[in-house]
Amino acid sequence: MSALEMATTPPLPILPLPSFSQLKWQQRELIMFFHFGVNTFTDSEWGSGGENPAIFDPVGLDANQWVDTAVEAGVSLVILTAKHHDGFCLWPSKYTDHSVVRSPWQNGQGDVIRELVNAATPRGVDVGLYLSPWDRxxxxxxxxxxxxxxxxxxxxxxxxxxxxxxEIWFDGAKGSNATNMTYYFTDWFSMVKELQSSINIFSDAGPDVRWVGNENGFAGSTCWSTINGSSLAIGNASIMDYLNTGDSKGRDWLPPECDVSIRRGWFWHKSQSPKTLKQLLEIYYNSVGRNCVLLLNVPPNTTGLISQEDVQRLKEFRKAIDTIFSTNLAENCLIKASSIRGGKEGGFGPQNVLDNDHLWTYWAPVDGDDGDHWIELRVRDEGLRFNVVRIQEAIGLGQRIKRHEIYVDGKRVVSGTTVGYKRLHRLEEGIVRGQILRIRIKESRGVPLISSIGLHFDPFWHPDKRYTKRQGI
Known part of the structure; x- marks a missing residue:
């Protein structure tokens, strides 16, 4: 290659940046929680710690069924409550006998964690563990x-x-009347990283993944992966809004995880039923669609199985997601942009947003161009019919976009803030028909880098008819 043909260099990253393990975690999008233990058998959420281990007897426990359920839902990571607040351990710990060794299940020889690992590994599913700091x-x-x-x-x-x-999960919850206790989090985290360097540590304050600040599965409409870790404290209820939105000026990359249960409770209760498909899709759009990973809890029942009504609902959920997003209606569009780093042959053209790499290929405008950054998709023939717009940033080089707008045939249909790994906009006007879609970046940290754009049709989305009638649609 001659000097005249040298490749255009990539733009400088905007700090902070995600680690390799954080990027891999983000790409999972949907992961699964299994809340299981003595609470399953006492019809409670927080055990007292005084439960007799003899009540734990899931005679039909089948971790293969758990993992098959996860795989069918499109999940690649499952997290088990190895010990909840009641202190009962699902493995034969050497340091307490308040565990499966004193239960009738498998004559005291059982190990739920081993069962899960043995089921998950051959299926290519990763395992995470929850170990409650609060032990009653x-x-x-x-x-x-x-x-x-x-x-x-x-x-x-x-x-x-x-x-x-x-992933290792540190829960900051404890009762208001709990005994005062200082947790040596720094020592715990150091030990975790010493033993498994590529693990992601979850807590209210990270250091790898942060809580989103609620248990509803909803992130803020503005949601930064960046935040100031020094402003966070595990168990501090006053910072929930900060956890929910993050901080555009944050010095740490601490992406949020949205935890929510498929049922009202975290543990299985006979009286409860799974959320509707409509509710699950609403959660998906407000978690995965707002730059988060969705941690969906699916609790095994007293038999030791995922209840069939939950299995069926998860199948419906996965089918709906695939129905909506398996086809990108924009893939055959003509595409242009306000400017291109390095020109048409520089490797950073707008056509990159329609390939299958949602991290490392991207459209990049010219450095120092403080003007109007935009990217435009134009239909070759008749107009498109869609009601969801997907935008993704090249977060490997930092989260950048602060404000953006979407126009269809010159009419603004979305006014939004952050994008991050993935932003999903369900159009409040309902189905839109148009030939030209333009995304304008109104404000960003450095030049915006967009890795992917999608136009999708969601047949399950029925916006408020009063709104659409007012708009004359």
Whole structure:
């Protein structure tokens, strides 16, 4: 290659940036929680710690069914409550007998975590674990040094015994009357990373994944992966709004995870039913569609199986997602942009937003161009019919877009803020028919880098008819 033919260099990243493990986590989009334990058998959410382990007897437990359910839902990571607040351990811990060893299940020889790992590994599904800091059973709780040593010992068991663990979940919840206790989070996190360097640590404050600030599965309409970790504290209820939106000036890359249950409760209850498909899609658009990963809890029942009504609802959910997003109506559009870094042959043209790489190929405008950044899709023949617009940023080089607008045939149909890994806009006007779609970036941190654009049709989306009537649609 001669000097005259040298390739155009990529733009400089805008800090902070995601790690490799954070990027892989973000691409999962949908992951699954299994809340399971003595609460399953006592019809409760928070156990007292005084439960008799003899009540734990899931005679039909089949982790293969759990994992098959996850795979059919399009899930590649499942997280199990190894120990919830009641202190009962789903594995035979060396450091307490308040566990499966004192239950009748498999004559005290069982290990739920091992069952899950053995089911997940051959199916290519990764495993994560939840270990509650609040322990209502263990007498060491409330005594800082002994309890922290106990907790660290259990962490080491989990991270040494069961192979690769992709996410470890630290829950900040505890009762208002709980014994005062100082958790040595810094020591815990250091131990986790020492044992498994590629793991993602979840807590209210990260350090790899943060809580979204609610258990409804909804992120803020503005949602930054960046935040100031120094402003966060595990269990601090006053920062929920900050967790929900993040911070455009944040110094740390701490993407949010939206946790919500398919039922009203986190544990299985006979009296409860799964959410409707409409509710699940609403959650999806407001979590995955707002730059988050959705952690959907699906609790096994007292038999040790995922209830069939939950299995069926998950199949409907997956089918609906595939129906909406498997086809990109924009794929044959003509495309142009306000400017192109390096010109038409520079490798950063607008055509990149229609390929299958949603991270490392992207449209990049010219550096220093403070003008109106836009990218335009034009139908070759008759107009398109769609009601969802998907936009994705090249977040490997930082989250950038602060404000954007979408126009169809010159009419503004969306006025939005952040984009991040994925932004899904369901059009409030309902189905739109048009020939020209233009996305304008009104404000960004540096030049915007858009990796993917999609136009989709959602047959399940029925906006408020009063709105569409007012608009004359």
């Amino acid at each position: 059973h263990d007498r060491r709780y409330g005594h800082d040094l002994p309890y922290n040593e106990f907790y660290l010992a259990q962490l080491q068991e989990l991270l040494k015994k069961y192979g690769s663990v992709k």
